[in-house]
Amino acid sequence: MSDDFPVGSLLAGLGPEERGELLTLGTGRQYGAGSVLMRQEETAHDVYIVLDGYVKVTAITAEEQLALLAVRSRGDLVGEIGVIDGSPRTATATAAGAVVCRCIGGEAFRAFLARHPAVYDAVTRSVTAKFRSAIRRRLEYVDGSxxxxxxxxxxxxxxxxxxxxxxxxxxxxxxxxxxxxxxxxxxxxxxxxxxxxxxxxxxxxxxxxxxxxxxxxxxxxxxxxxxxxxxxxxxxxxxxx
Structure with a gap:
């Protein structure tokens, strides 16, 4: 597994020292295809950094319909919103094939962000980019045939x-x-x-x-x-x- 994370991922935007320290937190975990990392509406205790594989992010709408919101891959952060603001999970994250990730407890993650304001800013930009992508997708993918x-x-x-x-x-x-x-x-x-x-x-x-x-x-x-x-x-x- 290479340390070169895709451009645009959270880990790619961090400096070597910050990235290295972040990856010492929590524990490494492996998930098989179909395994659930987190579930919609449950209390948020952890964040996940995807190191290898793909994670599907889905939600059930008010009309009880499945909505595929995003796919996260190497270097991406999953589950940060609930950990940062204390709200229930807004979506379910499921392994799409074999996944290797770092699971970091919410308290340790928040403490890390407090020590590293630049990383907090990077996480904020990452969350903003996700919302922008969701809005763009909603506009583009409901238009046309x-x-x-x-x-x-x-x-x-x-x-x-x-x-x-x-x-x-x-x-x-x-x-x-x-x-x-x-x-x-x-x-x-x-x-x-x-x-x-x-x-x-x-x-x-x-x-x-x-x-x-x-x-x-x-x-x-x-x-x-x-x-x-x-x-x-x-x-x-x-x-x-």
Whole structure:
């Protein structure tokens, strides 16, 4: 596991001494796929620093619908809001595959922030960025067709969690279509149908919790609301004759 944390993560923004001290606090923990780190509405006692793997952050809305709020990965902090302000957890955090993290008690974390005002500022900026991202996603992903919204979500996955694969760019974090539908803000059926369109057009390939983006340019066009790939399919069929 490398000490080079992704740009934009909390740990990447800390100095070596502050980061090193923070990572001596608490205990190391490992979670298997589907394990819950924290639950919505429970009392907040700890924060979690993700060192490896991916963590899904979800919530149940007032309408009893699942909402996928975010995915956190290496260098990200999870659970800080409840620990800082003493409020119940606003979301559930679940391991999406194997996860290694540092679990730090709330009292120790608050004391660390008091000793290091610069880190407190970094945490505040991180929380603000999360809220800005949530607002941006709400604005972008409720506008346009399901096709355009799904394309935007997939492009965000490419940016943050895409890794090279023989057939294109594979999304490293495993999400099912119900979770993606929650992020898109659409029914699972309509998202499944749109996935089928993208597969037929050759834009993506899909397996069990595995998505590979085969044509990023086509996905960008779909995100902008351009017509579907019917023309491309016809051209491909003509070339095959």
């Amino acid at each position: 399901v096709r355009a919204r799904l394309a935007r979500v997939l492009l965000e996955f490419v940016t943050h969690w895409g890794i090279p694969a023989p057939e294109g760019i594979m999304i490293a974090v495993g999400l099912n279509q119900a979770e993606i539908a929650a992020l898109v803000g659409a029914t699972e059926r309509s998202v499944n149908e749109t996935f089928a369109e993208f597969r037929t057009e050759g834009t993506i390939s899909v397996g069990y919790r595995r998505i590979v983006i085969r044509d990023v340019e086509a996905l960008h066009k779909a995100a902008l609301g351009c017509p579907d790939g019917a023309g491309r399919r016809e051209r491909a069929a003509g070339q095959g004759q």
